[in-house]
Amino acid sequence: MASFATSGILPCFGLNSDIKPRFQVRVRSSGSFDSTILSFDSIAVNGKKNGALIDRGIEEKVKSEALVDGKNGKVKSSIEPKKWVKDFGSRDLEPLWDDGYGTKTIKDYFDGAKEMIRPDGGPPRWFCPTECGKPLKNSPVLLFLPGVDGVGLGLTLNHKALGKVFEVRCLHIPVYDRTPFEVAFSHGGDHARIGLVKLVEETVRIEHASSPNKPIYLVGESIGGCLALAVAARNPEVDLVLIVANPATSFGRSHLQSFLPILEAVPDQLHNGLLSLLSPLTGNPVKMAMVNTEDRLPSRLKIGKFYQNLRSLLHSLSVVPDIIPKDTLIWKLKLLRSAADYVNACLHTVKAEVLLLASEKDYLLPSRDEAKRLKSLLQNCTVRNFKDNGHAIFLEDGVGLLTVIKGTSKYRLSKQFDFVSDYLPLSTSEFKSFFEEAYRLLLLAAGSTMFSTLKDGKIVRGLAGVPNEGPVLLVGYHMLMAFDIYPLAEGFLREKNIMLRGIGHPDLYTGKLESLSNEFAYADWIRVLGTVAGTASNFFKLLSTKSHVLLYPGGARESLHNKGEEYKLFWPDQQEFVRIAARFGATIVPFGTVGEDDLTHLVLDYHDMMKIPVVSDYIREVNNKATKIRDSSKGEVANQPVYIPGVLPKLPGRFYYLFGKPIQTKGMEEMLKDKENANQLYLHIKSEVENNIAYLLKKREEDPYRSLIDRTIYQALHSPLSNVPSFEP
Numbered sequence: 001m002a003s004f005a006t007s008g009i010l011p012c013f014g015l016n017s018d019i020k021p022r023f024q025v026r027v028r029s030s031g032s033f034d035s036t037i038l039s040f041d042s043i044a045v046n047g048k049k050n051g052a053l054i055d056r057g058i059e060e061k062v063k064s065e066a067l068v069d070g071k072n073g074k075v076k077s078s079i080e081p082k083k084w085v086k087d088f089g090s091r092d093l094e095p096l097w098d099d100g101y102g103t104k105t106i107k108d109y110f111d112g113a114k115e116m117i118r119p120d121g122g123p124p125r126w127f128c129p130t131e132c133g134k135p136l137k138n139s140p141v142l143l144f145l146p147g148v149d150g151v152g153l154g155l156t157l158n159h160k161a162l163g164k165v166f167e168v169r170c171l172h173i174p175v176y177d178r179t180p181f182e183v184a185f186s187h188g189g190d191h192a193r194i195g196l197v198k199l200v201e202e203t204v205r206i207e208h209a210s211s212p213n214k215p216i217y218l219v220g221e222s223i224g225g226c227l228a229l230a231v232a233a234r235n236p237e238v239d240l241v242l243i244v245a246n247p248a249t250s251f252g253r254s255h256l257q258s259f260l261p262i263l264e265a266v267p268d269q270l271h272n273g274l275l276s277l278l279s280p281l282t283g284n285p286v287k288m289a290m291v292n293t294e295d296r297l298p299s300r301l302k303i304g305k306f307y308q309n310l311r312s313l314l315h316s317l318s319v320v321p322d323i324i325p326k327d328t329l330i331w332k333l334k335l336l337r338s339a340a341d342y343v344n345a346c347l348h349t350v351k352a353e354v355l356l357l358a359s360e361k362d363y364l365l366p367s368r369d370e371a372k373r374l375k376s377l378l379q380n381c382t383v384r385n386f387k388d389n390g391h392a393i394f395l396e397d398g399v400g401l402l403t404v405i406k407g408t409s410k411y412r413l414s415k416q417f418d419f420v421s422d423y424l425p426l427s428t429s430e431f432k433s434f435f436e437e438a439y440r441l442l443l444l445a446a447g448s449t450m451f452s453t454l455k456d457g458k459i460v461r462g463l464a465g466v467p468n469e470g471p472v473l474l475v476g477y478h479m480l481m482a483f484d485i486y487p488l489a490e491g492f493l494r495e496k497n498i499m500l501r502g503i504g505h506p507d508l509y510t511g512k513l514e515s516l517s518n519e520f521a522y523a524d525w526i527r528v529l530g531t532v533a534g535t536a537s538n539f540f541k542l543l544s545t546k547s548h549v550l551l552y553p554g555g556a557r558e559s560l561h562n563k564g565e566e567y568k569l570f571w572p573d574q575q576e577f578v579r580i581a582a583r584f585g586a587t588i589v590p591f592g593t594v595g596e597d598d599l600t601h602l603v604l605d606y607h608d609m610m611k612i613p614v615v616s617d618y619i620r621e622v623n624n625k626a627t628k629i630r631d632s633s634k635g636e637v638a639n640q641p642v643y644i645p646g647v648l649p650k651l652p653g654r655f656y657y658l659f660g661k662p663i664q665t666k667g668m669e670e671m672l673k674d675k676e677n678a679n680q681l682y683l684h685i686k687s688e689v690e691n692n693i694a695y696l697l698k699k700r701e702e703d704p705y706r707s708l709i710d711r712t713i714y715q716a717l718h719s720p721l722s723n724v725p726s727f728e729p
Helices: 063-067 106-116 156-165 196-210 223-234 248-253 256-265 268-282 285-289 299-323 326-344 367-377 401-407 428-438 440-446 485-496 522-528 536-544 555-559 576-583 613-625 675-702 708-717
Strands: 003-005 025-029 125-129 141-145 167-172 216-221 240-245 353-359 381-386 449-453 459-461 472-476 500-504 548-551 587-594 600-604 646-649 656-659
Touching (some): 106 156, 125 156, 156 167, 196 216, 223 240, 223 248, 223 326, 248 367, 256 326, 353 367, 353 401, 428 522, 440 485, 472 576, 485 500, 485 656, 500 536, 536 548, 536 576
Parallel strands (some): 141 167, 216 240, 240 353, 449 656, 472 548, 500 548
Antiparallel strands (some): 449 459, 587 656
C-alpha cells in the first residue's frame, strides 16, 4: 500500500547532527513499507538505509513486488485504496489564488541542493517538498524526473503552484549513486541491478492500481525526459501524461558527445574551473535572474532587482562542482548516451499524451530540432517552443509550468479532458503575466470604465448591478477583433473576483490555429482565462456549475464586421440561449460596449481582402478547413468567414461598458417553452443591448477623460493607479 512518511528531512540530512537544514521535504515510500512518522533524531546516521524512506527496490526484494503479476507485468487489483497522513483540501480554488510563482529563484535551488547532495550511501528515492503544501481533493500524482544534476529540485520555482493541484513527488538521485538507466548485470551475469526505468515504472504501476481512473503525470527534463518516455513505452495500458522538457533523445547529435573524451582527459584540479565556465550553458543566466523582476516596477527598482539576482546566481555557481563532481559527470554523460539509445529504439510504442517543451537557446542539446523530430514520431504530441530560454527551462523566468499545462489543456482529473470540471481559475501570477505584462498596453490604451444598472433602474459606475451569485449569462455586442474581452475579464477579476467563462470557436482548441512557431501564445492564454469550446454541452455545464458566462450571439459576424457596421448587432433568429438560461434559472444581464472606433481605424475589411489575389486564396484555404459551428442555412451570422481585418491605430480614446438591469429567468422555464414568449424575451434582450450602446455613444461625449492624453495627465497629477473619473451616469 502506498504511504507517506512525513519527516522533516531526507536521510542524508541526518549524517551530521550539527547541521540544521533550511530546506525541508517530506519523504515518501511508494512501496509497502509500514507508514512511519519520523523525527529528526529517528533518522539513521551510521550509513544505514531507512527502508521507510526508500522507494522500492534497488538490489533488494520488497513486499510491493508481490503486488505485481510476474506473468503480464500488471499490478494486481487487490491493492487497498490509498490512505494519507493528511486529508486533501477541497476541490474548490478561488480566482486569483496565490500560486507562489516568482517568490523562489535559482538561489533557492542551489540552497536546497547544498543540503541534499551530502553523501549518505542511499539509492534513488522519492520526496515531496513541504512547500508544495496540501493538494486539492482528488488531485492526480505528478512525478518529477530530474536532469543530469539528479537533485530533484528542478521544479523549485513551481513547487507551490504545482503542489496545489498535484500530489507532487520528486526523484532524488544521490551524487555518487551509479544506478543504470535500464537493467545492468554483474560481470558474472548472475546478478541483475534494477535501473532507473524499473524504479519509476514500479511507482507508476502501484499508483495506477490504486487510482486506475486518474492520469499519472511524468515531468522530465533532459535525461528525465528520456526516463519518462521509456516508462511510457513500457506501459501503454497506463494513462500517462508526459511533460518533457529538452529531452536528451538528441544526445547523439549534440556537442556533449564530443565533450566526453575531453572531460575524461581534464585533470581533476581543473574540473571545478571548467564546470564554472560551462555552467552558463545549462541555462539562460539573464532569464534566471529575471525571476521575480516584475515589468511594472520602475526601471530603477527593476534593474536593481535584476542585478541582485544575477549576483546571487553567479555566487551560487560555486556549488555546481559539488552537485556534479568529475566522476559523476562522466557517469551521467555515459548514462545520457545509453538513455538516448534506449528511448530512440522504442519511440514508436509510446501511446501516452506528450507535451514537449523546447528551448531555442539550449546550447547543450539541439532541442528545437529534436522537438520537430519527436512530434513526427510520437502518436499524441503537442510542442511548445520557448525562444528566449536555455536548457534549464524550469529554473528560468517566463515558464510557469502549471500555466503551460493549463494553456495546452493537459490538466485533467480523469481519462478525458473536460473544459468545465477540469478548469483551474486564474492565479495571481497569471493575472500579472497576462493583464499587467502581455496585454498591458491594450488595457492602458483602452482606459476602460464600466457602468451597471441596479434593480431599481439606477445606473452606477462599477459592477455593483451585476449579481455575484451565478448562474449569470452576460449577453452583449462583440467589438471589432474582440478587443472588448480583455478589459472586461480584467475588470470582473479586479472588482468582483469573478472569472468570466467565454465561449470560443472550436478551432481554437484543436490546434488548427496554432502558429508555425509553436510558441505559447493567444490560443493558449484564452484557455487559461477560462474560455471553452462553443458546444451545447459546455454551455450546459457552465450554467449548471453557476458560472458567469459571457455570450456574444453575433459571434464572428460582429467581431469581424465590415466598414460602416460598427455597433450594429448581427444576431441569429434562434433564441435557444433564452430557454437554456431559464432551464438553469440563470440571470441574464444584457450589456453594450463602445470604443472600437476610438482605438482603431478599419482600413481593409473582408471585401477589400478578397480583392487581393494571394490574400484571398489564403482566406479561402483557412475557411475550407475551419469547423462549422452553425447551420449554414441560418444566414450571414453562420456564414461569416474567418480573416484578420486590416486596421490602423488611433490616438486612443476609451472603452465603455454598460450592463443593463438583470433579467431573472428563475421560474420561467415553462413559460419560455412557448416559442412566442421566448422570442419576445430574446428581442427584449437584443433591444436592451442596443439601448445600452446608444446610451454610451451619447454619454461618452461628456467624458472629460476620454482621451489617453487627458487620462495620463490625471494619473501623473494623482497616482498611476488612480481610478480615472468619467462622465456622470
